[in-house]
Amino acid sequence: MKEAKLISSIQNPLVKKILLLKEKSRERKKTGLFVVEGKREIELAQKGSFTLKTILFCPEILKDFALNPLIQNSKIEVIEISRPVYEKIAHRETTEGILAIVKSKEHGLEKILFKNDYPLVLVAEAPEKPGNIGALLRTADAAAVDAVFIANPKSDIYSPNIIRSSVGCVFTNQIGMGATEDIIDFLKEKEIKIYCAALTASKNYVECNFKGGIAIVVGTEASGLTDTWLQSSDQNLIIPMQGEIDSMNVSVSAAILIFEAKRQRGY
CATH class of the missing domain: 3.40.1280.10 (SPOUT methyltransferase, trefoil knot domain)
Incomplete structure (x- = not known):
């Protein structure tokens, strides 16, 4: 697995950005980004040709073998997060310890x-x-x-x-x-x-x-x-x-x- 950055503080700017993306439609429209939780949903986003910008995972919950198939693209930023950070930004407890920031598509x-x-x-x-x-x-x-x-x-x-x-x-x-x-x-x-x-x-x-x-x-x-x-x-x-x-x-x-x-x- 590629080397990952580490975020352990819930005060980290990226954590705050993720919370804004989850909570505010205006932020999603302004940035053209949104958040996806769970391995299955992230895999479906990839199959649907959505661009994954960042993957965040909690190693206490997610095993490496579950992460590796998702990060074959070297352009995807990979960030390790602590359990408190995961619990702060996760909408559900059953999303397997993984989230992604994804680029939205045009639907004209x-x-x-x-x-x-x-x-x-x-x-x-x-x-x-x-x-x-x-x-x-x-x-x-x-x-x-x-x-x-x-x-x-x-x-x-x-x-x-x-x-x-x-x-x-x-x-x-x-x-x-x-x-x-x-x-x-x-x-x-x-x-x-x-x-x-x-x-x-x-x-x-x-x-x-x-x-x-x-x-x-x-x-x-x-x-x-x-x-x-x-x-x-x-x-x-x-x-x-x-x-x-x-x-x-x-x-x-x-x-x-x-x-x-x-x-x-x-x-």
Whole structure:
């Protein structure tokens, strides 16, 4: 293993910087950096072609053999930290004694590339709850959708809560972010049909054809989709409810629709 620097004081400037990156979205946007905890999440970030700037590890917790595969790139700064420092900057106790400072990516629509002629994408309009965003990203990863779009984003996808709730799937999905109108224009330009999850003027989802280029669009549980989406919809979808309520958690609904699309496509 390459020789590592040592930080043993919680007053160290880098410790303070890490805390700011974890706690302040403004700091993450200003620096273009964010913090990732845990070996699995860091490995997923590397697989997703994210640039790791610094790795910090606590040798009392992490064994060298677990660290070595992560630091093959000689440009990655490696810093050994004491247990008090780790306990200060770690969000969770179960992250195996390792954290990384990672460079964020741009998520403009121009960055989105499709590898096939009939992409399946998920669009979430204005999601706010980290748990829901994380679950949507996990579903998208499990189904290997071609892209996830977040319209009118309200949350920073590099916040520790979203990274944690997505179990690192924020790194495994192709993510595009933008205004609703811009995403609609992008989808129409790519000849991707817009299927909106909605309660009105809707068709049972199992009766819909998901075999072409399709964008499955979901809104918030509180207010659903805005009129802008509904007016641009090629087809509204509904999942029939047999109980007393008329809707489910947005990530559950998205999963049902996405995997029906995958079933029709023969996966």
